Each structure stands twice: as structure tokens, then as C-alpha cells.
Amino acid sequence: MFGVIGTRRLAIAMAALAASLVIDPIVAAAQTSGVAAVVNRTPITTADVARRVAFLRLQRQKADSNTAREQLIDETLKRQEIARVKMSVSTDDVDASFARFAASNKMTPDQMGKILDQAGVTSQHFKNFIAVQMSWPRLLNARYGGGGSRMSSQELVTRMMESKEKPVTTEYFLKQIIFVVPPAKRNAIINKRKSEAEASRSKFPGCDQAKDFAATMMDVSVRDLGRVMTPNLPDDWKPLIEKASPNGTTATKITERGVEFLAICNQRQVSDDVAAEAVFRAEDLGKSEKSGTNPNDKKYLDELRSKAQIDRR
Structure with missing residues (x-):
């Protein structure tokens, strides 16, 4: 069974990308690949961390090695789970998303790729990020039915009473x-x-x-x-x-x-109760994606973390 694919908006200012063509000396030094962490036998290299530091900087977020490493640990756990349940989006889907993002910033994919490479992020690092952002909501939807546990009869009746018309x-x-x-x-x-x-x-x-x-x-x-x-x-x-x-x-x-x-x-x-619940869930999921949050994201990730072998170095 497949679920709804929901993706968060990738908020990167292209002006910041274009201005960030000089790689920080610390980032450059970290490009010599050592191992920063191992997640269930999957290594995260210092080069990976350096690219994420550069990526965070472009997003104007907190950009230090520890923050970058923790993000990559979470993404590695998600990627492993995505692979385990075989719910990954395709390479073509990722490439298409990359191209749309470039077009929205009036660039070709090659032009955006060059800027990402020069900024120390690399196109592949960004595409890996996109792949997880596109695939992870599938797992949340498949497991939690669109962002939450099943509605009780009382919740469903309340929502239908609040709605002007019964959903179809x-x-x-x-x-x-x-x-x-x-x-x-x-x-x-x-x-x-x-x-x-x-x-x-x-x-x-x-x-x-x-x-x-x-x-x-x-x-x-x-x-x-x-x-x-x-x-x-x-x-x-x-x-x-x-x-x-x-x-x-x-x-x-x-x-x-x-x-x-x-x-x-x-x-x-x-227009039965099952249909009404599906519509209400889609509305709730849309609101959670618009706000950039999903109440079950942390729950699922915490579960993966509790079972994982994570070695930080």
C-alpha cells in the first residue's frame, strides 16, 4: 500500500547560495574524510558533516559540526527505515524535484548544481536531503494514517458537526x-x-x-x-x-x-464515515505540513533511535 507523499518546502535563499561561494576554512579542512559517527554500521564522514554545515549556513540556521552531525544521524535513521520498508521515492522523482527547485529560482539544474558545489554543499548532498524529505512522510502516513491515531467516534462526530457539509x-x-x-x-x-x-x-x-x-x-x-x-x-x-x-x-x-x-x-x-475521516485527516496533514511539523515525526524517530546503535566520534 502506498501513502500520501508530503514534502516540506525547502527554504533556501538562492541569493545566499550565490553569495556563498567561498568555503569556510574549517569546512574545507573537514573535507578530508574521517568518520564522525556510525549509525547501525553506516558511517557518517567528516566530509558529510562539512557539507551539512555549509548547507545549514545557506539556510541561515545554526551551523556547527554537532548540529550537522545530529541532523545526519536522524536522516540516516530515516533513510535506513525508508529502505527497510521499501517506500523510497525514485531517483527520477528526486531529480524532478531538484529541477523544479532550480526553475523556481530561475536557474537550470546545472546552474544550481554549480552553485551548490562551489558553496561546499554539492548537488548530491542536496538530492540526498530531498529524497528523505519526500520519502519520510510516506512512512508517517502509512504507519499513522495521515498524521495521527485513528479518530474516535466522538471526534469524528464532532468534526462532522463542525463541517457545513458531510465530506464527499x-x-x-x-x-x-x-x-x-x-x-x-x-x-x-x-x-x-x-x-x-x-x-x-x-x-x-x-x-x-x-x-x-x-x-x-x-x-x-x-x-x-x-x-x-x-x-x-x-x-x-x-x-x-x-x-x-x-x-x-x-x-x-x-x-x-x-x-x-x-x-x-x-x-x-x-460520503460514509470512512470517507469523512480520510478527508479530515488530509486536512490535518495539510495543516501540519504547512506549519512544518508532524506530531508523529518525533515519535517515530525516537523509536528508531532507541533501537539503533549510534557511535559518535
Whole structure:
């Protein structure tokens, strides 16, 4: 099952980026890679810490080695958990976010990359940061159902009484069709697999025959995603799903697994209590993301920290 992808706004002043082309001598000295910490056998180097110090400085936040190291420890814990439950966004998603951020600052990705490199941050460090910022909300949503524990009957009734109208949303029944691409062959065959996935959409026989259809092709798998309401659609798939015709398929998308599309098995308007709770949760999640906080972020991270082996050096 997938969850809503919510990302915090990456607040970096590009004027500060452009002005910060001289690397601090302390940062430069730290670029000689020693080990600053080890998190569950994953090393964080002094070079990583130096890049984060530079990154914090660009954000005009407190920028010292201890703050940078603690941020990287938290991000490493998140990245390990993201990998464990296989909920990472794809490299293409990260690259697209990087490009949008550059465009919003009237730069090409190459131009922004050069500024980041010259400032001592590096493009890859920023992209690693983006990947966690995009993927982590998926875990929070999957685990806590959109930012909180389930609403009690009393809470749900209270919210519905406060609302002028009972919430209505669209309910989709979805199947995920995956044209698998092994990582070792990704560069060699991804375009071929994309062409195959595109061609298969026009021949898709419908959800009832999906598995039989997949069996006629090489390395194609089908996942039943079940019932998903509009507020719970992931941000990267939502526009594709909403553009698809009823009982049709979405456009293809390149992901970490290969090339995918979704089949719309059924869709309908619903206004029951489950739908109302989904809408209210989406509203609450939107408010928490706008404020830059999620009440379960710290709870989940504290749990990971309590189980982790962290060696600070």
C-alpha cells in the first residue's frame, strides 16, 4: 500500500547560495574524510558533516559540526527505515524535484548544481536531503494514517458537526502493473521497458484478467492496491489517476522498481464515515505540513533511535 507523499518546502535563499561561494576554512579542512559517527554500521564522514554545515549556513540556521552531525544521524535513521520498508521515492522523482527547485529560482539544474558545489554543499548532498524529505512522510502516513491515531467516534462526530457539509470524496479500486527493471540492467533496458509498458496499456483487458495478462509478458507483476480514497493518493500518482478514464489506466511512470502504471478497477463517490475521516485527516496533514511539523515525526524517530546503535566520534 502506498501513502500520501508530503514534502516540506525547502527554504533556501538562492541569493545566499550565490553569495556563498567561498568555503569556510574549517569546512574545507573537514573535507578530508574521517568518520564522525556510525549509525547501525553506516558511517557518517567528516566530509558529510562539512557539507551539512555549509548547507545549514545557506539556510541561515545554526551551523556547527554537532548540529550537522545530529541532523545526519536522524536522516540516516530515516533513510535506513525508508529502505527497510521499501517506500523510497525514485531517483527520477528526486531529480524532478531538484529541477523544479532550480526553475523556481530561475536557474537550470546545472546552474544550481554549480552553485551548490562551489558553496561546499554539492548537488548530491542536496538530492540526498530531498529524497528523505519526500520519502519520510510516506512512512508517517502509512504507519499513522495521515498524521495521527485513528479518530474516535466522538471526534469524528464532532468534526462532522463542525463541517457545513458531510465530506464527499472519490474512492478508487486500483491495481499496480509493474514492468520490472533489475538495478544492474536499468540504464540498458529502461527505455525498452517503458515502450513495452506504454504499448501494453492499449491492450489491457481489465482488472479481472490483469494477472493472466501479465503472465503473457516477461517480468511483469501485478499488485492489488485495494481501496484508496482521493485524500490518500500519493502526490506523484494523484494527477495521473485523476486524468485516467474510469476503468482505464494511468500514464506510465518510471520508479525505483522499473516502469509502472495503475489500472482503475472501479471508482465512485462516497460520503460514509470512512470517507469523512480520510478527508479530515488530509486536512490535518495539510495543516501540519504547512506549519512544518508532524506530531508523529518525533515519535517515530525516537523509536528508531532507541533501537539503533549510534557511535559518535
